[in-house]
Amino acid sequence: MVGRLTLLVGDDAGNVSAWFAARPDAVDDSSNSASSSSGSITDDPDSSSVADIPEGPEEVSEEQAEAAVSGATRFIRGHDLGNGPAAVAALAPSSRSRETAVAYADGSVRVLQVTTNDVLAEAKLPTENLRPSEIVLTMPPGEQETTLYAAAAGRLYRAALDFGYPEAGLKAYFRPLHYESYAEPRHVWQTSSATNAGEPKLGLMPLVFGTLKATFYSLLFGVPLALLAALYTSEFLSKPARSRVKPVIEVMASLPSVVLGFLAAIVFAPLVESWLPSVIAAALTVPLTLLVAARIWQSLPQSTRPRWGRWRLPLAAFAIVVGFAIAALLGGPIERLVFAGDVKLWLNGQIGSGFGAWLMLFVPLSAIVVATAAGHWLDPLILRAAGDWSLKRFGIVELLRFSISTLLAFSSAALASWLMTSVGLDPRGTYVGTYVQRNALVVGFVMGFAIIPIIYTLADDALNAVPESLRSASLGAGATQWQTALRVVVPTAMSGLFSAVMVGLGRAVGETMIVLMAAGNTPIMEFNIFNGFETLSAAIATEMPEAVRGSTHFRTLFLAALVLFGLTFLVN
Template sequence: MIESSRLSSPSRSLWRHQRDRLATGLIAAGGIGVVLAVMAIGAFLAFEVLPALVGGGLDVGRLRDSLTPMAWGTLKAALWAMVFAIPLALGAAMHSALFMSQRLRSRMKPTLEMMEALPGVVVGFIAGLVLAPWIERHLAGALALLFLLPSGVLLAAAGWRRLPVSARRHMSLSRAGLWLMPWLALLAYASFALAPMVEERLFGGDLRFWLDAELGLDYATRNALIVGLAMGFAIMPSVYALAEDALSGVPSRLGEGAHALGATRWQTLWRVVLPAAAPGIFAAVMIGAGRAVGETMIVLMASGNTALMSLNPFEGMRTMAAGIAVEMPEAVPGSEEYLLLMLAALLLFAFTFLVNTLAEVVRSRLRRRYRWLGGVP
């Protein structure tokens, strides 16, 4: 029995080695296949558009008039989405990784990550049919809330620092997300309760008319602000998950060494942890930006799909992805409209590809710079 087991062990080892090689080969083939598929998409778009563009098959004037508003709308929508998503996602990641208790973190992190599974069409539907009309009816309160919530968080932090030590123990930073909720709810109630009175005294009872008459800002029901809120909500979970993993991967000895030298938590966060986790945080932000640029249904349902070029956050826009989704089914293959949409798809593909490539290049350089730390994500 012993000899037979000894004889069978080399064959088992050989089988396991072959199985591992087969699995490695399949994984490598899958990765190569994905890369080739992406390159094939870019090559197909280029072969469809470039001959007509070089040969004069596209009118330059119409090309400029059609693509410029969509390019502007794409950047505008992505900018407002990042304005709302990045502070919330990075703030939540820093609090979850460095201040939250392990027990609470194990419950909150999966909950936030599950938000990423929510379909974009559902978010766009709610934003376009529920959020946009509600904000239009309560515009003064919604704008007041956007200013009061950040100010209220800073005020709560300043008040917490002035509390006695015994009170700080009961209101620890590890559970700040819990004891801040009643304070933020009070601020929200105050902003909407006092907004009609403030609107009556400062803006003559109609904030929309005042914005149009005094600042020249026209207000549309579905606008860039709505798109920013909805798309920021959609991309925030992915940015949070990647940034939180990067911050959690920083070696604990770095923070412990900074505390031993007399640094506060805030100094340790800004001068030690954030520089060490910079590669992962940068990658998280760029991935969020790439998704914001390519998002289709949220922009289509919450922006009004109007081809406008303005800095006004209360007006709609039209992005490249939304324009392709609306007009491509009706475009005749080979027509000028079809070639314009193909060119828009090629520009969108090239922009996303360049953004992701730039993110990877910068991330690699930052990784080499902080490699001496050890364990940097």
């Protein structure tokens, strides 16, 4: 067929199949280094022959030695194109596409699409007493259509074929297909190739996956910050300070996404790569220092808090700076103790065990479990015993409880990680894996800042719309300011908070420039936070100017835009 990589085979049972060489680890067309001579065809579609390496003292050729080193190349049956009504008499593959014409002994003629295994056309030659050896098919290329010629019993038949875009369709876009040189069916988006393969790969699932991946990580970073910031400015910050803070956050929405994308690609991506262990540690030290600062604030005498009230926000910012400073100091020791001395080689699976990967997963989970358990069982006991305690004593006890809970969370996470590693489980290659400079971590961080102003503004308005009488009634009943915010204000404003998150989700789904400049534009389907991806919007922006007008690629990009619109419409 076109590309000279696929061999079509028809037998006397009417079966037509497509065979090509592939390695088990082949993932793209660049792995096309094998030819059909590396194996032999068998009748069993599930079996495949491997290049034979002579044993004993026999001389081994360079090709055989290379195959033995790089991985065995198999000649596999990639497509089973169905059974015909009679024995296959002739095959005529197109010289410019993945279609082929098949003639059968009873005079039936079919045109098949090899990649999607579809039957595009079917007819029967009006000739009786036909001999299979007399049938000749050919499909010479045409400019606008493919013409099929069939010669049989001294007659010549001509059919003009115009199937439009047979390589497109729901099957090609949203289901895994078995492409040339691939060991198994895959979702692949590849509109250009460095080889002579002529098989279009227009699967949209990698782009949809990349869009959802970028959205997930940006929301994972942006939503908690935006909602907590809105809750803080609405319920705890003084009105003069709030009147200054809120406009500053809202101005962030005016930053052009191309500027954020430039900063992500040129500044943040190299910075994160250089300080990767410290960045991983900062995900733990920054929240921890904020919580410690909050516990210290709670332990201050009640007479001291009003005087220091105006310094609450600067002190919180200082706690964040301290958290980053601690992460920078702990980066080196963490890399040596947890990541076997080199975090990139460790992520690639070349050194160390999966203990660090399990620890990154279990620390937040165990913290949630321990905090929930402490709030459900331990806090009521402390409250019952604290009837005659002073505020200072109560704050010290709370600080001690927090320290014990933190230690318990870390211990349980380390124990669970050790148990998972002991049984031989290694999560590297799933949610963590090979590190690429432009990755989902950088995109999530920068795109999170792009959606924070939108979510914050709507959430703050929703919280401030709660009647003041509800707050006064809760405070008058003896509830603290935090209890009032969490148990009265937030449930009342829940519909507005949900709407704010949904608007931010719609903004993240349609983002173009940040993912275009910082995501690496590699259409792969991996959950790894440390590698790149490609989104629907980025593919449209980069490939639309180069797509041939009216081609399948050109129309597929319009379909990608329709899918992107559908995702945004469903979200909103």
